[in-house]
Amino acid sequence: VCEAGRGQVKAFDVETGQAVLTWGGLAVPSGVVAAGQQLFVASAGSHAVFARDLRCEEAVRVVAGQPGTAGNMKSDDCGDGGPATSARLYSPMALAFDAADQLLVADAYNGRVRSVSNGIIQTIAGADQSAPRGNRGQATEINIGQPRGIAVAPDGPFVATTPGMIWQLRAGEMCPTAGTWVDGCNGSEGDATDMRLNVPHGVAFFAGGLAIADSDNHRVCCGRPAKSPPTCGAARRQGRPSKWTCDSRTGRSMASLRSTRRLPGFESMIYQTWAAIDCRFVAQVHAESAQEGSTADFDDHFPSHSLRTFGQLLAYATRGLPLAGHWGS
Template identity: 30%
Template sequence: MTIILLGLAALSCGLGGHSAKFPTTVTTYAGRDGSFGEPFGIAVRDGQIYVSDGKKDCIWKIDQQGRSAVFASGLNTPSQLAFLPDGSLIVADTGSNTIRSIDSGGVSKVIAGIIGEAGDNDGAATEARFRGPIGVAVGKDGRIFVADSYNDRIRVIESGAVRTLSGSTKGFADGAAAQFDTPTSLAVWKDLLLVADTGNGRIRAVENDGSAWTLAGGGNEQSANSTLSAASFYRPVGIAVGPNDELFVADRSTLRYVGGAVPRIRTLNDEGRGLRDGKLNTARFNRISGIAVDKNGRIFVADSDNRVVRVADSTASEAPISPEEAAKLHPTPDEFKAVGPARWPYDPPDQKRDIAGTFGEIRGKVTGEPTDILHFHNGLDIAGGYGETARIVRDEKVLEPIAADNFGTLRELVRMPQLGYIHLRLGRNANGTTFGDPRFLFSKDAAGRLIDVRIPRGAKFSAGEPIGTLNPMNHVHLVAGRSGYEMNALDALVLPNVSDSIAPVIESVHLSIDGHEIETNSRLSRIQFAGKIRLTAEAFDRMDGNPDRRKLGLYKLGWQLIKADGTPMADVNWTLKFDLLPPPSSVPLVYAKDSYSGATGTTRFIYVVSNRIHGDAAEENVIDLTSIVPGKYSLRVAAADRFGNTATKDISFEVTQ
């Protein structure tokens, strides 16, 4: 109890007694040139910043001007970083199952563990084993603490030996028999060791005797701000101590703060994913993995899926990154396509499969009520047979600490850096038996039943290798692009023999002014109106080989004004385009009331063609006819699929005064 009270007292110190100003502005500090692959761990010393790169297997050194250079190479998915008192850099080299030290010249050596051998035994540092260690921290006395992530233990290296300080099997428990679930980051805080207990969604504190208690978080995989006992984290990965003993936590794409006169947790930035500099409260990140705070209170952030290092400071140190610069950090569909082989996620790799769902389709039903649960379909549904083996589409290495999710549900999935695979039994056959592949780490209950699977950070897969078998959804939901930057898989992948010679179908067109619908099926030769028009169209697509009942979403829709003599006033205004995933909140801007679609059942797509979406931009709009010369026209609605097939439907009308 004494230690707990001391810890809370440290948090309640707030910012008093220190000259550091609390950060208010975020800028992109390094990596604008796209040099980083996956910045993950970060540490600061004497004005120099060191960043691990899990994709490029190296450590970067960044100077005070934001210039970066490779400091050490030849690693295997390095993760969190820390400094020894002598200035040596300690690295959790996750993919090799070792802990390394790197001297001032960038030369690394293994100080604990055996390269390529996973295990959990204690003993001499040269004989001990780790299983995918991700987190490291160094105590004031020089002891090295290790978050042995996939052994769910906290280990300590001292006097040339490794011992388990806390934890045993995967789970959650406080006290002397503490349990953790994929701990990934450590920080020394007063006389305590803090642990980002990622799988449990908590920040834990470990005492010298190995007993543990929960400092903050409720374990419900939500992000809620409140007091320490009532607040919650999603999956905290990075943790750092500020100059006044306040805490900063990396929680998915948010930067969380723990401190205050009455200790509370609050989110410092916008919760949406993206890359946005500027005011801290509106800044956006995409999978923060590492945090480091310098003596001046500046917060350096390894923004992993944006491939940059950001800094939160009291003043802006650089000009904000522009949308054009940010876009260059992610591959175009053509660049993405050039990397991978031509294959389907099954064998034979060149056998054409049925496309059962396309990118950008609505999921849920639009009723117009605040309780609507809606989202965009972010991938391509590729049909297969129940229990069929799903295979990796391109060579990839797992980088997220918890890449597999939703075990035993219809949405069981794994997220690779560039591709996601959903609706699988990961590492298991249709009868539930495992593949026997050591890359799949299964957990069992007391009765010996499988209850979870993890695929550790650093695990490598080659194109064509099995990743799982189809569950009762009978298709692979294949996601192309990094999380937050998903792109249309029909643009980004080479799927052998895929074809579409069928034009979309426009079932009906509806016009309205100020919420009042205009009759478009009248027997009158022309509709008369003037003003600002809301245009919706019920339409769908179908591809070669689809069953007649199949309705797929469209690639793009737009409108065009046609003069009475048949000549267009301008090119088609393609207002809705599904090459990139629109913002999640914009579903009602794209799909009108009574649109619905799901994994099964009927489908109805009613597009709001007068609105505009493209990439992460979405806006409500109308067709403004107020400046059109009175006369006779046609409003042409156009709908196109990814293969260039286009359908149109004309509505004749007359613009009146």
């Protein structure tokens, strides 16, 4: 779990809930992912990705970026095609591993999603942010905004960007799946691509569904496939808009989740507000396993600033374990 304000990351035993490691001295840690005994952290303040062996407290290494040096994709390629440790990142905010064991980095202010494989870095999505904003197209040719969250699904990663958009990368193409280019919160029902999000920071894929940390709307949205989902874009063309709720006061409600081998575009998904959020502090969070027809229940309200770690916290919550924390000083 990233504690950005305290400059540290804590690792917990998922069986006991006890902290087993505290990694301090980080500048605004914003994303974390584990692979085996390796823990990877995106440090937005250092413009770098670090890793350490959980078995050895001193073995810290740079995986990508030049600590303390920010990139600027407007003027150069910031190291694409070369060693990841020679590249220049600009406030990386999220990490994930894909099916090919490539490390994916949400390089927020460079406006890119980048991959690191065998020490080499490449841009796999995003383009110069001075370019016109895209709605769909070749992944490396359109402006997707600032990526802030990544979740890997069987058929390609989902990316949360600001202004409020959720994209999926499929076969080299970026497909918008939820949101618009305008931050906000609109009506109670409608087409998923008319849904307004407000600075989404995190996404998490699980059990055939997708959860969105809609940070500045103080809510978590959960989507699931419709019973007979069309392919991406087909819902609008066929005049079958999806439904989703946009009421942060809805409280304890969550859509049942349906398992699927392939998650279709969000135009064909049903949305509900999973949890109403306000600025009160949370004492403990519980959730049942994400199975067919299950529900999730939050004991209290989740503060918006903590949603930036939602993708990591969800892994604990969906196993039915309590998550405890005091989000104050």
